[in-house]
Amino acid sequence: MAKSKIAEGAIYQPGASSIEGLPTTLQLFHTHPPIMPRPHWHAQVEVNYVIAGSVHYRMGDHDLRLNAGQMCLFWGGQPHQMDESSDDSLYAGAHLPLVYFFRMRLPTAVSNMLMSGATMLTSQTDNADDENFVRWFRYATSGDTLKAQNAVEELLLRVERMFLEPYSIVSSATEGKRMEDDEVTAPSIGVVRMCDYIAANFLEDIDAADIARAANLHPKYAMNLFRKSTGMTLIKYLTLLRLSRAQAMLMNCTVNILQVAMESGFGSVSAFNKAFRQVAGMSPSDFRRDVRVTN
Template sequence: MSMTARKLGGLFPVDAEQEAGTEIQPHVYAYYFKQWRDFRMPEPHRHESTEIMFVMSGTCRVEVLDSAVELKKGEFIVIGFNVPHRLIVENSCRMLNLEFGFRPGNLGTLSFRQLRAGEPELEDLLAEPAPYLVLRDPDDVYHSLKSLVLELDAHGTQGSGLSHVLFAQLLIRIARLREEQAADQGRPEDRYVRQSLDFLSQNYDRDIRVTDVASAVNLHPGYLQRIFKSATGRTLIDALTDIRMEKAKMLLKQTNIPVTEIYDYVGIRSRQYFHAVFKKHTNRTPLEYRQSEGVQLWGY
């Protein structure tokens, strides 16, 4: 059964024989940036591929089957293969579109089957039965999508090793975002807690205050501290300290950065304070930790 023979159903055209174990690889059919102004597509159309429509600026409406989806900056829709849809733009909308599918083939060192097996969110996404999916991007998906498009510009839609990796990264980011937003629908507070932890993980090397985290997630500092403590059992500062200590342990164990400099890599400005906090967390000084664990440089 070929992809072109597939009927409407689900987001991705993954054939029965591929599902049975044949190695597959992604294939991009088309991609483009487009600034739309006062545009109304006359009739719905469809593709024998999956399409991502990402709104970079402005607003638009996508009519899919019997639904009308309003999209604004930072939102995107994934439309399944053979799903009829049309675009309506009343003012202006700049979009990045990608049309893709899968075909038999091997990614070389990267097995798409193994990738799916190791990423349950990706497996769930590929099995999604809905004809379309709407998500709001925290910036991760756009950067993956843009990196893929730039690689395709350089090497063509036949794909390079890097484009295959970037495509897999894009799907994994979409899959994880889908899971996160589905979970957030149950308790809105959980979204703010997750966003706060993401902010701490990305900025632990800086001098961070509670007000910085609250500003990043658009909440009052006092309210954020209450919901964070309720959800995690820790304060924001406790969580930041835990992240810093885990990073310090990794640097002590897996790099040859001098022990006397580690504190500066994890956002702590006092060597003495770092030593005191590290010993409290591990019952060892940084030097004792390195000596007991040994430096295990990658590749050795």
């Protein structure tokens, strides 16, 4: 792998107003992609379309290079790092909270593969994508509600179309595997309702029974349905939303670890430390110290 250009280009600086701190908000972007000094994670599915230049990602179990005209989809809950970005690179895309993701009509196998760490990659793009991604970003940030809604609806349809044409699955287990035909299914209304409730209440003291009740489902059935649809448990997703917010607070706030834990929805510092270490591979204190050293 080529040497990282961290010292040469723009550096990604996440914060409480960025994607980590707003894990239930759909956000669109159009920018020169800055490299990341360390892996980060967030509780959304990410769509990246490279308009010019090239970028390189370190994913959980694989590396990925995207060149101009390629588009990818991956689950941001896996720690990932963009460690190379060419001087002329330009990309656009979005961060999709699961509630949007599960409203789309996608092949049944896609969500499980994404949540397991695979990246979906396609080169089936054209000049219309260059224009549309720019317009969607402009509409989404215009302050006009109708334009923003139009941008989101068109973007979701474009993601659906990605799976109507040939695409590749990139992971350590399925490197370069191509997919052309797969069963397409309507999203489960139960999963959508659960995602809606979690998004609105993830900072509160809720559990799997509360989430199931909000979706009018039996707790055991709700847990099985969510795992089947996403490849993870209800509690893991709830925890990831909380950790995403906590990560942003640790990077940009001076509040102590106890306050970060409480304001991120964790009931205790010990529970927060354990959950954070499982994702980041280090304690919240060490993570904050590492951020301060490298910034």
